[in-house]
Amino acid sequence: MTDRTFDTNQMLAAAREAFAPMLKAQQEGFRTFERLARLQYAVAGDMLESGIARMYAAFAAATPTELFSKHTELNSQFVDKLRERAEEFATVTSEMQAKFSQFNHEIAAKAVPARKAA
Numbered sequence: 001m002t003d004r005t006f007d008t009n010q011m012l013a014a015a016r017e018a019f020a021p022m023l024k025a026q027q028e029g030f031r032t033f034e035r036l037a038r039l040q041y042a043v044a045g046d047m048l049e050s051g052i053a054r055m056y057a058a059f060a061a062a063t064p065t066e067l068f069s070k071h072t073e074l075n076s077q078f079v080d081k082l083r084e085r086a087e088e089f090a091t092v093t094s095e096m097q098a099k100f101s102q103f104n105h106e107i108a109a110k111a112v113p114a115r116k117a118a
Contacts, residue, residue: 021110025103032096039092043085050078 053074061067 018110021103021106024106025100028099028103032092032099035092036089039085039088043082046078046081046085050074050081 054071057070057074058067061070
């Protein structure tokens with residue numbers, strides 16, 4: 001029998017190396033989740049601002065035509081803001097897909113040599 005000493009540092013280093021891509025993917029996932037949450041918060045803020053502007057327009061309007069024209073203007077502003085937010089969401093999701101496909105390639109690249117060695 002061979003009497004080998006148990007090297008915990010080597011074992012921890014191997015575990016870190018094996019799980020590094022997964023840890024990196026998890027950290028990036030949390031960053032992306034935070035970014036999406038901030039974008040949703042911004043959309044909620046835009047909706048609140050639009051509602052408040054409509055309320056002020058309703059109280060300030062003297063005639064129905066004035067109210068209608070003000071609401072039309074507010075609608076077009078709100079739609080423009082929502083279009084910008086949708087473009088931001090599309091950008092975030094495309095960046096997220098690119099990063100996670102990169103992580104998958106990294107994980108696969110590490111798994112292939114380990115499998116060949118076994």
